[in-house]
Structure formats: structure tokens, C-alpha cells
Amino acid sequence: MKRVVLLGPPGAGKGTQAKKISEKYDVLHISTGDIFRANVKEGTPLGLKAKEYMDKGELVPDELVCDLVEDRLTWDDCKNGYLLDGFPRTVFQAEHFDRFIEKRGHELDLVLDIEVPNEVILPRMAGRRVCRGCGASYHVVTHPPKVEGVCDLCGGEVYQRADDAEETVLNRLKVYADQTSPLIEYYTKTGKNAVVDGDRPVEEVFETICALLGE
Numbered sequence: 001m002k003r004v005v006l007l008g009p010p011g012a013g014k015g016t017q018a019k020k021i022s023e024k025y026d027v028l029h030i031s032t033g034d035i036f037r038a039n040v041k042e043g044t045p046l047g048l049k050a051k052e053y054m055d056k057g058e059l060v061p062d063e064l065v066c067d068l069v070e071d072r073l074t075w076d077d078c079k080n081g082y083l084l085d086g087f088p089r090t091v092f093q094a095e096h097f098d099r100f101i102e103k104r105g106h107e108l109d110l111v112l113d114i115e116v117p118n119e120v121i122l123p124r125m126a127g128r129r130v131c132r133g134c135g136a137s138y139h140v141v142t143h144p145p146k147v148e149g150v151c152d153l154c155g156g157e158v159y160q161r162a163d164d165a166e167e168t169v170l171n172r173l174k175v176y177a178d179q180t181s182p183l184i185e186y187y188t189k190t191g192k193n194a195v196v197d198g199d200r201p202v203e204e205v206f207e208t209i210c211a212l213l214g215e
């Protein structure tokens, strides 16, 4: 496994699966959402710009995202491959990414399209909490941290993302349907797209993904 893209609506479990994949296969997990959130927290110029869009559940403009990802993928730790979570999110980004890997003589191995129906996503997102420190995902009902508000893994603060508020989630789902779901067809044409049913327990979804990735 070298270069893999995780596709799927917000709340499909991309972040949770990405963490598990990156541990098992020892591959770097790159989440554009995490990079933007870190920039927002540090108050960088990129973070300030990105926040305007993130708070509304809109996508950050393509140029900002492509430059950021292109720069990140040239770091030494990406030499042996990476798992992209949250990128590409538009056809423009996918075409940009294709040119980027082609220029380097690399190839994209697999696109995992984790599908979950909207009616399952809303309650999932309403109860979702994440760790400010390590990004671990929790749920108030199905997977609460052992101590309320404290991450089991790193002791960081467990909080609700501003963009997980119901109104914003509804907009993120619309943005996904309009701007990101055309990527499913885009990648299906390349024969690299594998559909994974994400409406199952985390471990079951992970088993399916491992079967697709091989040993």
C-alpha cells in the first residue's frame, strides 16, 4: 500500500478508519481538516482565511488547499506513501493531484469510498466529540471517553467541533453532494474506486478495508 485516498461524506468514519489504517500499515495519515484546524488554533494567516469557510461548513478555496497539500506531500516522510483523508474534495483538486503524482512518476493505488446514508450521519455527528490534542474521535452515546472531556489516549481536551452543529452539518452534507460526490464517478472511471459500506461497526468496516488493502 502506497498512496490511498479516503472518500466519503462528513461523519462516514474517515478519520477513525484512517487512524487504524495508518497504525496497521505504518503509513502516514494526512488530514487536510486537521491541518486547517491546527492552523486555526495557531492563528496563522492560512488558519484565519480557512476559518471563514470552515465555520459555515463550506470548502476552503481550491488554490489554498492544493498549495498546502502539494507542499506537504513533498516532505521526506511522504516518500513511502500516504493516506489522504479529506483531500481531494473537488474535481479541480483531484485533477491537480493527478498531475502532481504523475510528475513524480508515482501512482495512486486505491480510493476507498466509505458510504453512509444521510439519516445515519446526522445522529452520529450530533454526538461526535474529538480530542483537541491527538484528533481521536468519540461519541457521547456509543463511544464516550472514560473520563468526560478527557481523551483516553493522550489526556487532551475532548470537545465538539463548531462545524459539527446540526445546521452546519446539513450544509456540509449539501456541499459534499454538490462538490465532492462527483469524485466517485471520476475515480470509478480510473478503476481505482472501492465502495465500502460505512454503516457498520468500526471493526467490521476496518476488516473490509484491510481485505481491500491486502497484507
Ligand code: AMP
Binding pocket: 010, 032, 033, 034, 036, 053, 054, 055, 057, 058, 059, 060, 061, 065, 085, 086, 087, 088, 089, 093, 163, 172
Ligand atoms: P474535515 O475535518 O475533513 O471534515 O474538514 C473540515 C473542514 O476543513 C471542511 O468542512 C472544509 O471547510 C475544510 N477542508 C478540509 N479539507 C478540505 C479540502 N480538501 N478542500 C476544501 N476544504 C477542505
